Amino acid sequence: MKVGCIGLGDIAQKAYLPVLGMQPGLELHLQTRTPATLDRVADSLHVPAAQRHATLDSLLAQDLDAAFVHAPTEVHPEIVTRLLEAGIPTYVDKPLAYELTDSRRLVALAEQRGTALAVGFNRRHAPGYAQCADHPRELILMQKNRVGLPEEPRTMILDDFIHVVDTLRFLLPGPFDDLTVRARLRDGLLHHVVLQLAGDGFTALGVMNRLSGSTEEILEVSGRDAKRQVVNLAEVIDHKGQPSVRRRGDWVPVARQRGIEQAVLAFLDAVRAGEVLSARDALATHELCERVVRAVQEGPGAA
Template identity: 70%
Template sequence: MPVGVIGLGDIAQKAYLPVLAALPGLDLRLMTRDRAKLDRIGDSYRITQRYGDLGELIDSGLRAAFVHATTDQHVPIVTALLEAGVDVYVDKPLDYHLDGARRLVDLAERQNRSLMVGFNRRHAPGYLMAKERPRDLIVLQKNREGLPEAARTLVYDDFIHVVDTLLFLAPGEIEHVDVRSRIRDGLVEHVVLTLAGDGFTALGIMNRLSGSTEEILEVSGGDSKRAVHNLAEVIDHRGQPTVRRRGDWVSVARQRGIEQVVVGFLDAVRAGKVLSARDALRTHELCERIVSELAAQTR
C-alpha cells in the first residue's frame, strides 16, 4: 500500500518512521524540501521514493499519508491530499485557528475520506487502563520547566493533549467549563482547566515553570484511585498501592500509543472504513474557548 510521510522533523523521526518502517505491506514515500535530510533519512530506512514537491508525491499514487509538517502548513497540505482522494493522518493540531480546523473536517466529510488527528494518548495503554476505573474526579498535570509561552501556541501545541485526554476520559456530558491562569508579560506561566458534569469533575493543569517535565494522570472514585506517571507507570491505590511498570521490551512508541494509532489508521484505510475527525474538532473548539479566556485575562 503506497503511503506518504510528509515532513521529516523530530516527531516523524523519533515516533512515526520507526513504527511505519517496521510494518509489513507498506510502500513508504518520503517528502520534505530539505534534500539533505530527505536523502539521509531515505538512506537510513532504505526508502527509495523521495519527493521534494507535494504535487509530485500525490501524482505518484498515494493511498494514505501521514502529515508531520509544521502546523502552519497543515491546511494547504491536508487540503491538497483530501481533494486528491487520499486518506490523511495529521499531527495535532489541525490548525492554530478553529476556522482552519473546521474547513479540513468539513472537506474530509465532503470527500468521504478519512481524517485522523494524532491524539495518541487515546490509545496509550496506561490511559486506557485509567478509563476502566470509576472517574468521579480526574486530574491531569502536564508540566514543563522554564517554558512560558504565548497563549495560542501553548494551548494548541501542548495543552491540547490535556484537553483531549480530559474529554476522552470524562464519563458524561460537559456542563461547566472554567479557565484560570497566570500570565506575565504576555506569556502564560500556568493554566488550569475545570470541566464538570453530572457527578464528575475533571481538572487539567499545565505549569510551564514547574521545575520539572512530567505528566501525571489520576482518576478516582468508588474509594479507589488509579494513577499513571509519564504514560509508563500505573499505580493502583486501594489500601496499599500496587505498581505496574512498563515492561523492559515494551517500546516507547507502544507505551505512548503511537504504534496503536498508526496501525488503527492503516487498518481502517485497508478496510475502506472512513474515520471522522469530528470528535477531534470538539477538542479544537474547546481549545479556542480556552485561548479566548486567556486573552480576556490579559486585558
C-alpha cells in the first residue's frame, strides 16, 4: 500500500508519521518543498531516496493508494483538489479550508469523484472522549485554553477552536435549536470565545481563552447526578459520590491517547476495504465554525 504524506511540520512529525512509520506493508512517500526537512525526516524514518519528493507532481506520479495532508491550512484547497481529481483517498488535517466555500467545494468534489475524504477530528477517537459518549449528557462543558496567543478570529476558530466545536457536536445528545456566541475581540485579535448550544434537555458550552495563564483542555459531561471529567485527554475522573480517577498508562503512546493512531488506522482500514468515506459530517462542523466566525466579527445576533 503506497501512502503519501504531504507537509512535514510538527503535527506530522510528532503525531502522524510515528504511526504511519510503524505500519506493516505500507510504502511511505514524503513530500515537502523544504529539502533539509525532507531529508532529516526521511532519514529518521529510513525512507529511501526514491520515496522522497520535493514537488506534489512527483508525489502524484507514484500511483498512491492514499494520502495524508498536513501542509499549512491556506494550501489545503489546492492540494486536496489535486488529490481528489487524481482519485486518491485523502485524509486532511483540520480544517479543510479557512473559507467555507472552499470546504463545501472539496466535499462536493469528493462526492462527484466517488473518492474518500476524511478530516482529522482525532478527539472523536480519543479514549477518554469516546467514553463520554456513553455517559449522561444533560450538561457538556469543554475548555481548550492557551497562554499568550490572541489571534485573528478566523484563523483561531478554524485552526484551533474547531476541535471544541466538533467535540461538542460529537457529544450532543440531540439536535440543538439555540446558538449563542460571546467573545472578547480587541484590536482585531480574539482573546476568548464562548459557544453555547442548547436543545431539548441539554446545554453544551465550548470555551477557548487564549490569555488564560494555562495550557489546558478539560471536558466535562454530567447528568442524572453523575459527572465524568477528562483532563488533558489523559485523566478520566468519574464523580458519583467519591471521585474515581483513571490515568493514562505510562506506556500508552500520546498518539493513541489523543485518538490520532485510531483515526489513522480507521482511515487506512477503510481504504483497504474500498469504503468511500464521506466528509459531510465534518463539513457540518465547518459550517458551525463559520457561524461562530460571523458572530465574533459582526457581533451578537450574526450567527
